Amino acid sequence: xxxxxKRIVLAEDDPKDVELTMTALGEQNLDDDVVAxxxxxxxxxxxxxxxxxxxRPSGHPVVILLDLKMPKLxxxxxxxxxxxxxxxxxxxxxxxxxxxxxxxxxxxYKLGVNAYVVKPVKFEDFLAAIKRLGVFWALVNEPPPGSVxxxx
Amino acid sequence: xxxxxxSPPPAAGDHELKWRRFSRSIVGVLTxxxxxxxxxxxxxxxxxxxxxxxxxxxxxxxxxxxxVARTAFVPLSLENESMxxxxxxxxxxxxxxxxxxxxxxxxxxxxxxELRKPPKPSxxxxxESLVRSRDDGGVPVGNVEIGLSMERAIDSVWRSIWxxxxxxxxxxxxxxxxxxxxxxxxTNRLQELVGEARLAQELAQVNAELEAFSYSVSHDLRAPxxxxxxxxxxxxxxxxxxxxxxxxxxxxxxxxxxKRMGTLIDDLLAFSRTSRVxxxxxxxxxxxxxxxxxxxxxxxxxxxxxxVRIQSLPEVEGDESLLRQVYANLxxxxxxxTGKTAKGLVEVGGQAGARGMAELYVRDNGAGFDPxxxxxxxxxxxxxxxxxxxxGTGIGLANVKRIIDRHGGSIRxxxxxxxxxTFFFTLPLSRKREAVS
Numbered sequence: 001x002x003x004x005x006k007r008i009v010l011a012e013d014d015p016k017d018v019e020l021t022m023t024a025l026g027e028q029n030l031d032d033d034v035v036a037x038x039x040x041x042x043x044x045x046x047x048x049x050x051x052x053x054x055x056r057p058s059g060h061p062v063v064i065l066l067d068l069k070m071p072k073l074x075x076x077x078x079x080x081x082x083x084x085x086x087x088x089x090x091x092x093x094x095x096x097x098x099x100x101x102x103x104x105x106x107x108x109y110k111l112g113v114n115a116y117v118v119k120p121v122k123f124e125d126f127l128a129a130i131k132r133l134g135v136f137w138a139l140v141n142e143p144p145p146g147s148v149x150x151x152x
Numbered sequence: 153x154x155x156x157x158x159s160p161p162p163a164a165g166d167h168e169l170k171w172r173r174f175s176r177s178i179v180g181v182l183t184x185x186x187x188x189x190x191x192x193x194x195x196x197x198x199x200x201x202x203x204x205x206x207x208x209x210x211x212x213x214x215x216x217x218x219x220v221a222r223t224a225f226v227p228l229s230l231e232n233e234s235m236x237x238x239x240x241x242x243x244x245x246x247x248x249x250x251x252x253x254x255x256x257x258x259x260x261x262x263x264x265x266e267l268r269k270p271p272k273p274s275x276x277x278x279x280e281s282l283v284r285s286r287d288d289g290g291v292p293v294g295n296v297e298i299g300l301s302m303e304r305a306i307d308s309v310w311r312s313i314w315x316x317x318x319x320x321x322x323x324x325x326x327x328x329x330x331x332x333x334x335x336x337x338x339t340n341r342l343q344e345l346v347g348e349a350r351l352a353q354e355l356a357q358v359n360a361e362l363e364a365f366s367y368s369v370s371h372d373l374r375a376p377x378x379x380x381x382x383x384x385x386x387x388x389x390x391x392x393x394x395x396x397x398x399x400x401x402x403x404x405x406x407x408x409x410x411k412r413m414g415t416l417i418d419d420l421l422a423f424s425r426t427s428r429v430x431x432x433x434x435x436x437x438x439x440x441x442x443x444x445x446x447x448x449x450x451x452x453x454x455x456x457x458x459x460v461r462i463q464s465l466p467e468v469e470g471d472e473s474l475l476r477q478v479y480a481n482l483x484x485x486x487x488x489x490t491g492k493t494a495k496g497l498v499e500v501g502g503q504a505g506a507r508g509m510a511e512l513y514v515r516d517n518g519a520g521f522d523p524x525x526x527x528x529x530x531x532x533x534x535x536x537x538x539x540x541x542x543x544g545t546g547i548g549l550a551n552v553k554r555i556i557d558r559h560g561g562s563i564r565x566x567x568x569x570x571x572x573x574t575f576f577f578t579l580p581l582s583r584k585r586e587a588v589s
Contacts, residue, residue: 014375020382069371098378099370121378121414123385 006035024130040073059148063137419547438465463501482514489518517572
């Protein structure tokens with residue numbers, strides 16, 4: 001049996017945030033479609049199929065939900081590397097972060113992210129935001145060529 | 153680049169003079185264009201470097217335009233050489249003039265006057281204008297070409313620059329001649345400046361640290377709050393049955409407290425940002441700001457017996473997003489403190505007052521406060537009501553005061569318990585700009 005292809009990459013170092021995000025995506029049955037990675041270096045290794053990810057099935061995720069504050073390589077670093085890579089720059093990036101700091105907002109859009117979402121503190125709002133994101137990127141949006149399939 | 157109109161304007165609507173200033177000093181390029189009555193269109197422009205410091209240059213430009221305009225008002229006939237030369241004569245004593253040439257509609261030269269040996273094309277500014285007749289509805293009858301040499305004009309600019317340089321050198325010499333006393337004074341001043349620079353540097357560093365601090369606060373304090381709220385909700389969903397009444401109450405308190413802490417963090421961050429951000433100085437319509445703020449409170453006031461009355465409001469000069477915070481806080485407070493009032497009334501208004509300031513107010517007929525504590529009202533974390541009475545963090549009014557202070561205004565409050573409160577404040581009026589064409 002071929003291993004499941006994950007269409008959404010969640011880059012998030014805090015396991016509690018991972019769990020909350022997975023819960024939200026689970027309400028749309030999208031949680032099986034998510035691979036959670038814990039720092040920027042891991043994200044790049046995953047995308048380039050390096051190290052432990054050599055064996056993962058080929059194809060790009062349809063979206064990366066990217067936290068900005070992460071150990072090793074932070075979110076901004078990841079965006080910079082991705083946007084300077086002819087292949088990786090096609091992958092849609094949604095910044096998912098704790099706060100709306102104008103310089104982050106500015107820099108992320110300058111680097112060419114597709115969306116910037118502030119994680120709401122109130123759980124109901126958080127659920128609603130993540131669900132909407134999941135539905136849009138996994139089901140509504142047409143991913144760039146080279147991504148894993150749209151709907152299963 | 154600035155553009156201004158030269159005054160005084162000459163006879164009714166017949167011509168217009170504009171000059172462009174490339175710097176604040178002496179050099180300009182003059183354009184004199186004549187706008188004709190309907191049917192006749194004749195525009196003649198003269199480009200030349202103009203010494204704005206010399207008033208006769210300006211006068212000459214006016215005279216030129218007026219004569220050309222008057223000539224052009226008469227249905228222009230290319231055969232009427234005297235009329236043309238009258239128009240052109242005004243150029244003749246202009247040392248920069250190289251040639252004047254008039255062509256008919258077919259392009260044939262019908263008048264030509266060459267005054268000087270033509271310079272190289274790069275040193276020549278020429279202008280061509282279309283001449284149309286009035287009688288046949290503006291059919292082109294010919295062209296007027298005027299060629300001016302820039303050489304001389306540029307010479308005069310260089311001369312001016314030399315004069316300035318020479319005067320500066322002379323000034324320097326005088327300064328040196330004044331001797332040690334002056335140098336001593338300058339050294340002292342220099343030391344002061346260095347001190348100020350060091351202070352500014354230290355301030356900038358403190359500011360940067362503060363910014364890093366608030367950045368990490370907004371990131372790192374929000375995350376645990378989000379987790380508390382998230383996991384409590386999940387707990388309630390999954391294990392509500394396992395909790396007794398007391399247990400459910402505890403969960404409710406935890407959720408409420410985390411929510412309150414979230415508001416507190418947001419308010420504190422807004423407060424610290426107020427003094428750090430670079431302030432804008434735009435013309436702000438308070439009417440638009442207030443309308444927007446009031447509409448944002450609509451959901452909160454729905455179903456309440458509350459009237460929000462917006463009176464006239466002037467335009468002020470300031471930072472729109474900061475001023476929105478002022479009104480969001482004051483109107484928000486007014487709505488909050490009328491929560492227990494039958495027939496609540498919130499009134500917002502203001503007018504132009506003395507010394508270029510707008511005098512503004514936000515009034516309510518709500519709970520009010522004891523005037524004894526009026527001076528405590530604008531301090532951080534100062535609250536004059538218990539949390540059970542009215543929700544609040546005690547940061548809002550401190551933020552309001554800080555924003556108004558930064559605008560150079562002032563704020564005070566009047567109230568009596570149970571009789572509502574009025575906040576009076578001032579902000580700089582928007583300065584009406586001089587008419588700019």
